[in-house]
Amino acid sequence: MASVMEDPTLERHFKGHKDAVTCADFSPNRKQLASGSVDKSLMIWNLAPKARAFRFIGHQDVITGVQFSPFGKLVATSSKDRTVRLWTPSMKGESTVFKAHTAAVRSVAFSHDGQRLVTASDDKSVKVWSVHRQCFVYSLSQHTNWVRCARFSPDGRLIASCGDDRSVRLWDTSTKHCINCFTDYGESATFVDFNSSGTCIASSGADSTLKIWDLRTNKLIQHYQVHSARINSFSFHPSNNYLISGSSDSTVKILDLLEGRLIYTLHGHKGAVITVAFSRGGDLFASGGADSQVLMWRTNFDTKPYQDVLQQHSRRATPDPPPHLADIHPRGPHLHHSQPTTVQVSSVLLHIHLSNGLPACQIASSRVEEWTGVDSAGRTGSTAEAGGGRRGRREDEEEERGQTHPLEVLSGHPSSVDSILRHIVQQLDILTQTVSVLEERLTLTEDKLKECLVHQSQILKDSTT
Numbered sequence: 001m002a003s004v005m006e007d008p009t010l011e012r013h014f015k016g017h018k019d020a021v022t023c024a025d026f027s028p029n030r031k032q033l034a035s036g037s038v039d040k041s042l043m044i045w046n047l048a049p050k051a052r053a054f055r056f057i058g059h060q061d062v063i064t065g066v067q068f069s070p071f072g073k074l075v076a077t078s079s080k081d082r083t084v085r086l087w088t089p090s091m092k093g094e095s096t097v098f099k100a101h102t103a104a105v106r107s108v109a110f111s112h113d114g115q116r117l118v119t120a121s122d123d124k125s126v127k128v129w130s131v132h133r134q135c136f137v138y139s140l141s142q143h144t145n146w147v148r149c150a151r152f153s154p155d156g157r158l159i160a161s162c163g164d165d166r167s168v169r170l171w172d173t174s175t176k177h178c179i180n181c182f183t184d185y186g187e188s189a190t191f192v193d194f195n196s197s198g199t200c201i202a203s204s205g206a207d208s209t210l211k212i213w214d215l216r217t218n219k220l221i222q223h224y225q226v227h228s229a230r231i232n233s234f235s236f237h238p239s240n241n242y243l244i245s246g247s248s249d250s251t252v253k254i255l256d257l258l259e260g261r262l263i264y265t266l267h268g269h270k271g272a273v274i275t276v277a278f279s280r281g282g283d284l285f286a287s288g289g290a291d292s293q294v295l296m297w298r299t300n301f302d303t304k305p306y307q308d309v310l311q312q313h314s315r316r317a318t319p320d321p322p323p324h325l326a327d328i329h330p331r332g333p334h335l336h337h338s339q340p341t342t343v344q345v346s347s348v349l350l351h352i353h354l355s356n357g358l359p360a361c362q363i364a365s366s367r368v369e370e371w372t373g374v375d376s377a378g379r380t381g382s383t384a385e386a387g388g389g390r391r392g393r394r395e396d397e398e399e400e401r402g403q404t405h406p407l408e409v410l411s412g413h414p415s416s417v418d419s420i421l422r423h424i425v426q427q428l429d430i431l432t433q434t435v436s437v438l439e440e441r442l443t444l445t446e447d448k449l450k451e452c453l454v455h456q457s458q459i460l461k462d463s464t465t
Contacts, residue, residue, distance in 0.1 A: 006300040008254065008264060011284070014045050014294040016053060020272075021288030023066040023233075025075075026279040032089060033286055034075050035275075035294050036063030042077055044089045045294070056093050058085055065107040070114040074131070078108035084119055084129070098129055100136040103146075111152040118159055120147035126161045126171070140171050142178050149191045154198040158215075162189035168203045170215070180218060184211065191233050195240045202243065204231035210245055212257070216443065226253050226262045233275045237299075238282040246273030252287050268295050 019038035026033055033045040042056040042063060061081035068075055068089075075087040084098040084105055103122035110117060116137070117129040126140040126147055145164035152159055152173075159171040168189050170180040187206035194201050200221070202212045208229055212222040229249040236243050243255045252273055254264035271290030278285045278299070288294045 008266065008285075008300050009298050010268060010295060011298045012047075012296045014043075014053070014296065015292065016043050016045075016055065017041065017292045017294075019292055020274060020290040021292060021294055022062065022064055023275045024277050024286045024288045024294060025067045026277060026284065026286065027068045027089070028070060028072045028280050030279050030281060030284065032068075032072075033294070033296065034066045034068060034089070035286075035288055036066040036077055037292070038062045039292075040079075042066065042075070042087065043294075044075070047296075054089075054091070054093070056087055056095070058087075058095050058097075059083070061104075064105060065109070065119075067109050069110050069131070070112060074114075076108045076110060076117055078105035078119055080104035082121075084108050084117065086131070086134070096134055098134070098136065100127055100129075100139075101125070106147065107149040107151075109151050111156045112154050113156060116152070116156070118150045118152055120150040120161055120163070122146040124163075126150045126159060128159075128173070138176060140169075140176060140178070142169065143167070148189065149193075151193045153194045154196060158194075158198075160192045160194060160201045160203075162192040162203050164188040168192055168201070168213075170201070182211075182213060182220075184220065185209075190231060193234070193236065195236045196238050197240060200240075202234060202236070204234055204245065206230045208247065208249075210234060210243075210255075222257065222260060224255060224262070226255070227251065229272075232273065233277075235276050235278045235285065237278055238280065244276045244278065244285055244287075246276040246287055246289070248272040250289075252276055266297070269293070 014033070014035070017035065017037040017039050018041075021035050021037050023036040024033065031047055033047060035043045035045070037043070040057070040059045040061060040063060042059075044054045044056065046052060059077065059079040059081050061079050063077050063079050065078040066075060073088070075089050077085050077087065079085070082099065082101050082103060082105060084101075086096045086098070088094045098117075101119065101121040101123050105119050105121045107120045108117060109119075110131070115131055117131060119127050119129070121127070124141065124143045124145060124147060126143070128137045128140075129135065130137050140159065140161070143161065143163045143165050147161055147163040149163075150159055150161040157173055158179075159173055160168065161171065162168040166183060166185040166187065166189060168182040168185075169178050170182075171177065172179050182203070185203075185205045185207065190204050190206055192201060192203045199216060200212055200214055202210060204210045208225060208227045208231060210224040210226075210231055211220055213219065214221045227245065227247040227249050229247050231245050231247050234243055234245040241256065241258050243257055245253045245255070247253070250267070250269055250271060250273060252266040252268070253262055254266070255261070256263045266287075269287065269289040269291050273287055273289040275288045276285060283299050284296060285299055286294055286296050
């Protein structure tokens with residue numbers, strides 16, 4: 001059933017890094033948040049109230065990427081020290097070092113079965129590693145400049161990579177061949193990832209653009225230019241309906257991919273936003289930046305059932321027009337540039353204090369330090385700029401509207417409007433299912449057609465010989 005969004009809110013601040021935060025990822029069970037930094041440390045933040053955080057020391061240079069394994073038992077990090085490390089996110093702080101790259105490693109990611117890792121490097125290569133055997137497996141080398149990012153598709157059959165050669169490449173993991181190359185960038189391609197269904201890839205650029213490609217047709221289907229500076233990172237919501245992006249313009253933007261528009265601009269960081277990441281369930285997301293802090297936000301997307309919206313409208317003396325299935329509240333012009341009245345997130349931080357009595361553990365040239373922190377339930381309702389307006393302004397408008405249009409119960413009309421809207425929703429659900437079936441049938445038809453063409457070409461070859 002369709003639903004209406006509520007504004008995202010800031011949940012907590014984490015401060016423990018001594019330099020810019022470059023990467024972040026939630027654990028699958030949503031109990032931990034990992035972050036890496038220019039300060040060469042990996043922090044594991046436990047999200048339970050008053051829980052302790054741990055700092056892991058081992059890399060000799062900037063940590064550039066971090067990701068939990070699909071089951072949360074391992075954490076992988078990449079670094080400018082040319083290595084990749086696999087950590088056990090516990091007090092022991094054990095790590096295994098992977099070495100094969102000859103230059104800085106820019107990103108690291110697990111395959112969805114947790115058996116492999118893919119890394120991107122300034123040595124112009126993409127490398128695949130075995131987690132179980134803890135060794136390098138093979139390399140993909142057609143990029144002509146630094147490779148910034150690489151990711152597995154959900155089914156593990158493809159790898160997407162992008163880099164400073166202004167290209168996004170698609171690789172077949174079985175043949176190890178590059179099967180497609182998108183070169184529609186004026187500057188470096190900074191980040192790439194698949195949506196959760198594997199039907200699309202998105203890529204961002206230093207030219208402040210974000211593009212989404214449909215892999216079934218190999219066509220560009222959406223193109224956004226909502227930031228005023230380089231996009232450093234983005235993350236798909238698990239539903240594939242929304243996307244968040246972080247930029248050097250100091251903002252986090254939230255896009256509605258169904259409507260094809262910007263819906264929120266978040267101002268919380270002082271300086272560039274370098275990393276953003278949704279939790280596996282999509283109810284939380286994190287952002288980290290040049291100000292050395294990690295912010296955790298509650299998404300609040302899809303929290304309001306559509307039936308509640310119908311009831312609200314039916315109780316009004318002069319109901320608003322029926323909301324669109326993917327309508328966004330507040331209803332206002334969604335401007336793509338920041339406004340001078342934007343609410344800045346409070347600078348009150350979650351302070352972490354070193355537990356002096358705890359000896360550090362030295363295992364595999366790594367060190368873990370225990371930090372204790374006080375939970376900061378920094379929940380605010382005015383952290384998001386939605387379409388250029390503030391929540392306070394919207395509440396004032398609602399107050400004024402309440403004075404001129406008092407809420408009353410209508411006789412006769414609500415039930416008819418309610419039934420009509422329910423019928424529309426049901427018909428749209430059926431239409432969505434029909435489109436899905438047609439897509440599947442089209443895919444099957446394409447596969448059959450390819451088989452026929454291959455078979456026909458084989459027959460022609462045999463006849464000529």
